[in-house]
Amino acid sequence: MTVGERIKKIRQDNAISQTDLANACKISKQTLYKYENNIITNIPSDKIELIADYLSVSPALIMGWEDKEQAVPLPQTNVFMRPVYDSISAGFGVIAQDxxxxxxxxxITCPSEQDKYIWINVHGDSMSPLIDDGSKILVKKQPSVDSGQIAAVLVDDEEAVVKKVLYNDNTVELHSVNPYYPPRVFKNNDVTRVQILGLVKEVSKSLQ
Structure with a gap:
């Protein structure tokens, strides 16, 4: 069942009209119709939260991450639906596909900063075993990190990677956890080729 189909089923099960739900979520009835019929599939996270709140269910149920019969309520404080991107570049708008x-x-401990947080699907094993291929990382968008922290980094305005960042005198080093990948060292004027996009705050690994 799709996200739109779940919205429609829960709405109908609770005898709620499209008009009432649309008005409560500050969208048009036509937009809700497009949600429910999979014409619009990338529903904004804030609308998912409004729809879930009005239908008295969790956002996770709307997204299909929990079964209604076995649903465990999510904490009602400081939990926000944050987007997942399929590449670092997409998540930071480096390429058009965002x-x-x-x-x-x-x-998120500080609700006012929720828009700074995004999830990224990780591809590759350069940071394994800390961050495995297929993991998701939670990144807080910020322009700098401390030496030794793991960050999303942009190199030469085109290559976005996840690396441990080390600072020395006039030097920036990007280290992989996997020893198969050698460090990348940028010295003197070359340090300007490296731009910090955000700090990796959390890693979510699949158990399958």
Whole structure:
């Protein structure tokens, strides 16, 4: 069942009209119709939260991450639906394809900073075993990190990677956890080729 189909079923099960739900979520009835019939599939996270709140269910249920019969209520405080991107470049708007592929409920201690947090699907093993291929990382967008922290980094305005960042005198080093990958060292004027996009705050690994 799709996200739109779940919205429609829960709405109908609770005898709620499209008009009432649309008005409560500050969208048009036509937009809700497009949600429910999969014409619009990338539903904004704030609308998912409004729809879930009005239908008295969790956003995770709307997204299909929990079964209604076995649903465990999510914490009602400081949990926000944050977008998941399929590449670092997409998540930071480095390339044109910046549409989220999913949303994840995320606990954020400072609600005013929720828009700074995004999830990224990780491809490759350069940071394994700390961050395995297929993992998701939660990144807080910020322009700098401390030496030794793991960050999303842009190199030469085109290559976005996840690396441990080390600072020395006039030097920036990007280190992989996997020893198969040698460090990348940028010295003197070359340090300007490296731009910090955000700090990796959390890693979510699949158990399958």
């Amino acid at each position: 549409v989220p592929v999913d949303y994840m409920p995320t606990y």
